[in-house]
Amino acid sequence: MVWSVSAKEAASESDAVRAGTRRVIEIRLHSRGGQGGVTAAKMLAVAAFLEGKYSTASSFYGAERRGAPTVSFTRISDHEIRKYSQIRRPDCVIVMDPTVIDAVDVTEGLKPGGKLLINTENNIDADKFEDYEVYTVNATKISLDFDLKVAGAPVLNVPIVGAVAKMGIVRLDAVRGAILKMFPNEKNVAAAEVAYKMAAML
């Protein structure tokens, strides 16, 4: 990690940004309190970190309560991340609970051509999201199939992160590694692998 950067080193960093060789991926996750959105953001960050990248995970902290729409964030970069502001123009949006779509504009600020992952059991109206690369996965079913429950409700973070690997944002082996670090249980890994297989682009 570089703390005091000389003008020359910093210039080469800007050059990398200009040339597009320095990729910063900003991800926003929409969920409802209790579904594991914060943990999913962390899991993605850990997976990216295991790939040798720098990453941060955060959440917007307000009056959290079970069932309320919540937003979490992950930033992934090849360099130390110096942004501490909220993500306004994400490269990728993940919707863990499809009912959030009726409550908030999930694509707000999403870059044109950006990636959108929706957890849903139904078909998605593709016209509604025509500016984006849309993926769907039935993470709730996978979670229930593997009996991944906390306090009776399905936990969605493990299958969601598996599906994100399908979108090419993090590698599946890194996702496996992150799950084993955070929830060392083969069942969780298997659920993520099934989600990886099931996730499909519209």
Place this chain on the structure above:
Amino acid sequence: MQEEVVFVTGNEAVARAVKLAKPNVIAAYPITPQTEIVEVLARYVESGELRSEYIHVESEHSAMAACIGAASMGARVFTATAAHGFLYMCEMIFWASIARLPIVMANVNRALAPGWNIWAELKDAMAHRDAGWIQFYTASIQEAYDTTLMAFRVAEDRRVMLPTMVNLEGFVLSHVMQPLRLVDEAAYDEFLPPVRIPHALNFERPHTLGTLISPEHNFLVQYDNNKCMRAADDVIAETEREFEKITGRRYRAVMKYRCEDAETLVIAMGTLAREAEVACDSLRDKGEKIGVLRLRQLRPFPKAFAEEVKRLPAERFIIIDRAYSSGYGGILAEEVKARLYDLGIIKEVKSIIAGLGGQDVPHEALEKLFMDKQGGETWYGV
């Protein structure tokens, strides 16, 4: 030996640093957004990983009082607080520094009510600017960890013997998760000598603390405190160099980013300075000669600041403040202007007030503010 890296919040990072320092006594009261620090420490003590006396108190005033009692007996002591908790311990805060007790405290910066606001602002620490504590302001989770590790050594140095505060901004640092490179325990044990407080109470040579002090002597105590605070500047620099030897991580009182040829210098503390670096990169790409100078300590005000200001070519200063002195100005801006006067240097100064009460300050907004050539004071969002 392989370096261990974990992925943790700023709060957990601070708790992990404290665990390495092995304080004899921890006395703390939980408050958002600091709570996780004392929770994690309580867990370490409960599991036996950390052999500290953990004193459960009913308030922050008592927490600092317990820290003062323990340090007066020669113990290494830690506490953590934020915002209202910090203000509640105010009386004891001054006591700790006048009594020259090397207490280390993490303060998770948060705004003050009303209305109730749990988000980042530096006013809680700035309100204690004149309390005689060394004040560090950090700008990443790694830095909060590393600075806490260094704080014990600085505070307990014979030439200093002053309480030391490590600030990290609420939520933006306390609750964000980043990779953290851990310092090896054996290396740290060597870095931090055992605590020895020369004026600690001693049954063999009994003496009294806190008795009446006459007008002929009180000012001498204050004069002496200032001497030690000034000396702390050199001790901090020395400690940072020693820390660099064991970790490779370089900290200085003044952290410079693309300053050497800058015509405009942004001066800031904490994470807003890092966000300003991103704005700086973008403006550099557009041909603007701009740099960011980040202050890591407010007290003692670093001598290095004067040296840099005399040396660097910038004629225009932009100062970002996340705390405001009502009826006066941005607190850092006023400190900087006072220093410039001392140095007999006149610069064009612009003061930006941003990020109060957790206000989100994206780099795009900073870029616009930096380009606005108007001087004086600007409140972002007003």
